[in-house]
Amino acid sequence: MNSEPRPEMAAENLIVTNPALQTDTMFVNMGPQHPSTHGVLRLGLTLSGEVITKAVPDIGYLHRGTEKLMETRTYNQCVVLTDRWDYCSAMPNNLAFCLAAEKLIGAKVPPRAEALRVVMCELNRIASHLIFLGTYGIDIGAFTPFLYAFREREMILDLYEMLCGARLTYNYIRLGGVAADIDAGWIAKCREFLEFIKPRLDEYDTLLSFNPIFLVRTKAIGLISKDSAVAWGLSGPNLRGSGVNYDVRKAEPYCGYEQYDFEVPLGRTGSCWDRYFCRVQEMRQSVRIISAALAKLPSGELLAKGIAKIPKPPPGEAYAHVEASRGDLGIYLVSDGGTAPYRLHVRAPCFVNLAVLQEILVGKKVADVIAVLGSLDIVLGEVDR
Amino acid sequence: MTQRAGKLLTATRYWPTELWANPWSLPRYRAAAAWLGGIVAGIALIGAGVGELAAWGDRLLALLGRLGLSAVVVAWLWLLVKLGCVLGVIVANGLWAVWWERKISAHMQSRLGPMYAGAFHGWAQTIFDTIKLLLKEDVTPAAADQVMHALAPVVAIAPCVMAFAPILFGSELAAAKLDVGVLYIFACAGISVIGIVMAGWASGNKYSLLGGLRAAAQMVSYELPRGFSVVPVLMFAGSLDLAVIDRAQAGYWLGFFPRWFVFYPVVGQLAFLFFLIASVAETNRTPFDIPEAESELVAGFHTEFSGMKWSLFFLTEYGYVLLSSFLLAAFFLGGGSAPLPFLDFIPSWIWMTGKAMLMMFVFLWFRWTFPRLRVDQLMDFNWKFLLPWSFANIGLAGAFVWRGLG
């Protein structure tokens, strides 16, 4: 079964060019309320019959002005706001902000805190990719993996609840370290979870990744070439699905990632399936990282010494970026010596990733929009901030 | 300190690892197994007690005759009784199948499904849903053709009910004894497509029209392999009459192996699979449910139908699922015959219903496991795979019959 249209069915031939024939292009709004746009996204599609001639994402429905809000809050209060960007994986958000602020202050995070940061961020990567897997399955029509993914995700949320008290917006990674410590009981439960999820990932492979119907729906769809991916500024699994080997954890390691042995999964053709499978493989690599981090967890302090209760970083600017679940999350922080940041700018990966739709949807059929949009894995909290 | 009044049961939080390590240790698991076992045993015993329904039917007919009415009146009364039974089956199926689908899908997804409406596992859920649907406002779009909008669901469901006439519900338990039963059923199933097209047209909405046309194209295309995959069965049985097909599968090889058509080497299994897949596509179930897909951009043909009109389409779908289940059971799984010789104290109608429910379970199982195919892939699959191979299957069946093995 071929999922690529035959040559005579190519887009150019389907768009009617006979001037004697009166045709109309149709403008269709997908969203902002739509079951498959993963949030409040409006996609303005111009259709010529079945074929898309123009696709324009319209965003801003979830804009809450966090960058401005942070200008009137102390650094510790800002961390609370960072949770709400990519709410499906909040730990890397906290982390990016704290790394930037620590650069400004010049604080040195103790090794135990660094290891805990790694464990929590990787757990969050698994949780976030589980959401992706479930919702992408629903987009393609398989309803069951969604519930399986959420069943696994419940265990991660339980671990977070035991640790810091919250299940979605943690406020855990603080300036100079982390807020709470783990004990032997938590480590045992975490290991139990890691043992549980390994065979489940194999099950997802059977249910989705290597399911012939899923393959035929995603294998040759939504191709993004290497050059395109780099030109549009993609990051995360979207970039690596096209074969570009760039992962911030390897390129510019932070929090001690250089001590952990893991692989960065790469796709080959840049299809929807490649991006999807990158994420599944990243889950496996995250399991590896967490096991390694828990095995060699150093003892010690949780917070760096010498950070004031209400920190006042010296004037300056700093940029820190992390490999968040959805891509390269960067924070540019400018301080003027006060208790609140002077200016904060977020380089949100989903915001940049979304733009590539303007290229890859043109010339494709309407039926593939959902598959392509789902494979980019966007969260509107991060797109709009 | 304010306290909430009433009973607050605090459940213990179990991780799946603990729950699944030893499921039998959970009281609710043991209770569920006991209930299920009890229900199956109960049905079997009630069936054994009631005996063959055909005998009861004969007695009822004799009773009607003794009431002193003319023969014509008795015939019409008897027709009404049969009609009532068939309609009752279809409506009861609408209620039962939806509940069962929700339950099966829930348990496959590690959750419980309806539990609230009706004390025991939400058995009354569909009844309440039906009442809700009946009370819903009937919204007809202004741009729609009003007459067509009202007629479309009727044209969709009427042939479905008609198609149940020759269906065998047990041995000698059919509403109409047609010697062209199979042909009649497939003919009726084909008429429903007109209702779908009418629905798409009458919605007054370009995308519903396209959805309707797509659904019609899908249904008409899959009728071909559906019909052709049954031809080997007809060749082996030698007749289009469902009762003859049922009798042809009675008996056992070597005294214990049932002579069902599905067990005929290669031919039977292929025919069964093709008929199953084509039936799934005919009834617009996942993996072929593009016309009804909730998460796609293009609306389905039944978007503009609300309340009772929508529930008629819904009933049609589940009616056809039931029809396909009964046909699968009748053609391939031996109809009313028991799988092992000593089990024939359980009457044929229980076996027939049980096999049909097993097939319906397969329909549900497919829906909740597989993703859906895109429209052009689905048509490719039909014309380039199912149809040619069902022809090949007919050739294979011919070889069997020629060698006298059929």
Place this chain on the structure above:
Amino acid sequence: MISYFKAVFLGTWALVQGLAITLRYLFKPAVTVQYPTEKLLPYDAFRGALIFDPATCIACGLCAKACPSACIALENQVHPETKKRVPKVEWYTLDLGKCNYCGLCQEACPTKPKSVWHSLDYEIAFSSRDEMVRCWKAGFPLGGRTWDAKKKAFKDPKSHISVRELPARKR
């Protein structure tokens, strides 16, 4: 030719394996809990609805300063004779509608045991905005009371904070 049959066979086998997985889960116990009749108790660290104990509070105002959403307001008691402010709280209000459930106020509170802390309650749905603001004076219950503007009196809120604050207060 062979590759065609191989593709068909492998595809069918993959589909069958998928079916086997869902069939296996059909027979495993459900992992869900029937919510209104069975409720799960959160872990001790859980950050649920905020509650306050006027008896231990020293009215330092650190919680109000720490809150990112400015949802806490309080006022010290004044000694009747010296007219000086006393480290006891006169009144304290919390707007649960603005609360972020971040825990910063709880961390900032210096008293032992803490005077403001997150209970284990997660059933905090309100039917009107007035109910979101909880007020405390001396002697009020730990869940606070809401101010009824029409009747100009405090009343017990309709949606109770019903829980289980004792385990959470060990910190």
